Amino acid sequence: MNRIIESFARARREGRGHLTIYVTAGDPSLETTAALVSELAAAGVDLVELGIPFSDPLADGPVIQAASQRALERGCTVQGVLQCVARIRETCDLPIAFMTCYNPVLQMGPETFAREARAVGADGVLLTDLPPAEAGGWCDLLAANDLGAIFLVAPSSTPERVELATRLSTGFVYCVSRPGVTGTRDQLPPELADLVQRIRAKTDRPIAVGFGIAKADHVREVCRIADGAIVGSAMVKVIADSPDASTAVERATAFARELAAGKTRS
Amino acid sequence: MAAVKKGYFGRYGGQYVPEMLAPALDELEAAYETYKHDPAFREELEFYYREYVGRPTGLTFCPRFSDHCNGARIYLKREDLCHTGSHKLNNCIGQALLARRMRKPRMIAETGAGQHGVATATVAALFGMECVVYMGEIDTVRQALNVFRMKLLGAKVEPVLSGTKTLKDAINEAIRDWIANVGDTYYLFGSVAGPHPYPTIVADFQSVVGREARAQCLEKEGRLPTKVVACVGGGSNAMGLFKGFLSDPDVELIGVEGGGRGLGGDDHAASLCAGTYGVLHGAASYILQDDDGQIKGTHSISAGLDYPGVGPEHAYLKDTGRATYTLATDDEALEAFLRLSEWEGIIPALESAHAVAWALTHKDELTSDDVVIINLSGRGDKDAEEARRVLEGRL
Numbered sequence: 001m002n003r004i005i006e007s008f009a010r011a012r013r014e015g016r017g018h019l020t021i022y023v024t025a026g027d028p029s030l031e032t033t034a035a036l037v038s039e040l041a042a043a044g045v046d047l048v049e050l051g052i053p054f055s056d057p058l059a060d061g062p063v064i065q066a067a068s069q070r071a072l073e074r075g076c077t078v079q080g081v082l083q084c085v086a087r088i089r090e091t092c093d094l095p096i097a098f099m100t101c102y103n104p105v106l107q108m109g110p111e112t113f114a115r116e117a118r119a120v121g122a123d124g125v126l127l128t129d130l131p132p133a134e135a136g137g138w139c140d141l142l143a144a145n146d147l148g149a150i151f152l153v154a155p156s157s158t159p160e161r162v163e164l165a166t167r168l169s170t171g172f173v174y175c176v177s178r179p180g181v182t183g184t185r186d187q188l189p190p191e192l193a194d195l196v197q198r199i200r201a202k203t204d205r206p207i208a209v210g211f212g213i214a215k216a217d218h219v220r221e222v223c224r225i226a227d228g229a230i231v232g233s234a235m236v237k238v239i240a241d242s243p244d245a246s247t248a249v250e251r252a253t254a255f256a257r258e259l260a261a262g263k264t265r266s
Numbered sequence: 267m268a269a270v271k272k273g274y275f276g277r278y279g280g281q282y283v284p285e286m287l288a289p290a291l292d293e294l295e296a297a298y299e300t301y302k303h304d305p306a307f308r309e310e311l312e313f314y315y316r317e318y319v320g321r322p323t324g325l326t327f328c329p330r331f332s333d334h335c336n337g338a339r340i341y342l343k344r345e346d347l348c349h350t351g352s353h354k355l356n357n358c359i360g361q362a363l364l365a366r367r368m369r370k371p372r373m374i375a376e377t378g379a380g381q382h383g384v385a386t387a388t389v390a391a392l393f394g395m396e397c398v399v400y401m402g403e404i405d406t407v408r409q410a411l412n413v414f415r416m417k418l419l420g421a422k423v424e425p426v427l428s429g430t431k432t433l434k435d436a437i438n439e440a441i442r443d444w445i446a447n448v449g450d451t452y453y454l455f456g457s458v459a460g461p462h463p464y465p466t467i468v469a470d471f472q473s474v475v476g477r478e479a480r481a482q483c484l485e486k487e488g489r490l491p492t493k494v495v496a497c498v499g500g501g502s503n504a505m506g507l508f509k510g511f512l513s514d515p516d517v518e519l520i521g522v523e524g525g526g527r528g529l530g531g532d533d534h535a536a537s538l539c540a541g542t543y544g545v546l547h548g549a550a551s552y553i554l555q556d557d558d559g560q561i562k563g564t565h566s567i568s569a570g571l572d573y574p575g576v577g578p579e580h581a582y583l584k585d586t587g588r589a590t591y592t593l594a595t596d597d598e599a600l601e602a603f604l605r606l607s608e609w610e611g612i613i614p615a616l617e618s619a620h621a622v623a624w625a626l627t628h629k630d631e632l633t634s635d636d637v638v639i640i641n642l643s644g645r646g647d648k649d650a651e652e653a654r655r656v657l658e659g660r661l
Contacts, residue, residue: 054559054560055429055560055561056434056438057438058283058284058441058442058445058548059286059442059445065428069429072560078559079558101545103544103545103553103555103559103561104560106543106545106559107544107555107557107558107559108558108559128284129283129284129545131281131282131283131284131285131288133281133288134280134281134282152284152286153285154286156286156289156290156448156449157285157288157289158289161285161288161289165285176285179448179449180286180445180446181442181445181446
């Protein structure tokens with residue numbers, strides 16, 4: 001069974017929420033990324049979203065943009081990120097999904113990318129600028145390589161688009177909590193529960209909520225209404241603000257542990 | 267991998283955008299479909315073209331310039347005489363009329379040279395809409411006068427500090443703003459690039475250039491031109507001109523890209539001449555990228571051509587062979603900038619100077635049988651400062 005699907009199933013069985021952590025691969029270095037991901041499993045993280053940096057990410061706010069730019073300046077490549085996952089898999093079984101834009105995948109060749117992603121042990125892919133209407137062939141490639149497809153559903157998505165995205169999301173449905181690009185917020189939007197309900201009405205597949213989820217209280221709130229929470233920018237910022245690589249791993253792991261406390265549905 | 271779907275020109279185009287924007291593009295497409303053949307809409311558009319933009323613009327014969335081009339008859343399509351100084355206002359008026367019908371009170375735009383930003387700020391003022399223009403920080407410096415013009419027109423100018431701090435990053439930032447404010451905001455995109463339906467909408471509103479030029483040429487010469495030439499950044503002035511002649515197979519369509527310091531290194535903006543298939547800013551087209559699919563920085567003396575992508579329909583016209591794309595270097599464009607000023611008393615925008623340069627560098631291939639229309643897409647006032655810096659000592 002695909003590790004992503006299994007991780008959500010386990011969370012449901014155990015009556016708790018599911019926690020996904022996003023990190024930008026290669027920031028500050030691929031070695032650090034590998035070390036960090038291996039630590040996150042023990043910190044209560046259920047899934048890692050590994051950002052493959054792209055020069056022009058449309059859906060990202062300043063924090064993740066800057067992380068991508070730093071990673072690229074330090075020579076992070078698609079092949080480098082794939083090898084990083086291979087290295088992680090030597091010691092760690094935590095589910096990993098790639099998150100990136102379409103163009104880097106297109107240049108490698110979607111077929112090659114899907115095959116290599118599978119070969120190194122990844123479990124799913126989200127291409128933020130490849131909406132369902134453009135993704136027919138892509139979904140077939142993911143299925144052929146037992147990779148979970150992940151698509152976004154946003155507050156602005158029409159019922160038809162919610163339907164299409166949920167049907168294609170074989171990994172989980174990524175619910176965007178609010179209008180806007182990635183980035184932290186103090187509070188969750190009041191309409192979020194309605195949006196999750198709209199998606200739930202269409203699918204039994206796992207629903208995880210991201211964008212603006214920055215602290216344990218947010219995770220707790222989200223896990224009451226959806227299967228899980230996704231924390232990105234807040235984690236990337238913790239890493240960016242650390243003075244060196246080993247401190248980054250330490251602080252990020254501690255932050256993940258703090259966030260994981262929000263998974264309980266008590 | 268995508269099958270043939272709406273918004274494609276061959277394998278180019280499409281809608282590669284985050285889900286947050288897809289409904290907004292659907293809404294825009296629906297509005298455009300509703301109004302594109304609506305007589306009241308077209309009448310209003312014609313009204314503003316005539317009373318506000320100053321259309322039709324002239325087709326000016328250039329006797330002295332022609333003498334230097336082997337006797338070919340060289341005409342300029344005078345988009346430099348449009349209000350605000352370039353062809354950009356044609357599109358802005360059209361989209362602003364759409365935005366009004368869609369009841370969007372807020373308008374955003376990207377700009378490179380500042381021409382599209384000024385044109386957007388102008389229509390926002392005309393129709394009393396809030397306006398924010400994103401502009402790469404580097405461009406705000408080299409086009410400082412246009413920044414001031416936009417502010418004068420009541421727009422807010424947001425300098426963009428991310429990435430290469432030029433047009434492509436301004437587009438990124440405008441798209442991010444749109445993602446956050448999709449309900450009340452109209453994104454007035456300035457070129458025939460970007461996700462569907464922008465390439466189609468912008469080409470439609472710019473096609474007036476080619477329609478007029480065709481009729482004017484028939485009137486003045488009694489025949490069609492042999493060649494029409496335009497500069498290509500994103501490609502809106504070129505597409506506007508080409509649209510008038512697409513169905514005339516004997517009229518050669520020539521697009522001229524920003525060749526910067528030449529194709530030897532990365533210091534150019536020639537996406538069609540030197541780029542490869544990829545996806546940028548919501549559409550598949552020719553783009554300048556490295557082996558890993560990262561977008562390359564570009565260079566052109568003209569901020570309006572300084573863009574690593576190009577409209578998908580141009581990519582299609584290149585592949586089908588209907589249009590030919592070449593480049594002019596910074597130096598060739600500057601030379602043309604000087605010559606046109608000196609010989610005809612017309613100072614071209616540095617963007618348009620690339621199209622003018624084509625005639626000078628290809629004059630040996632021209633004969634007295636040739637009738638050439640060059641799209642003078644903008645006037646050079648905005649470039650006076652930059653040109654003075656570069657040409658210091660030569661005059």
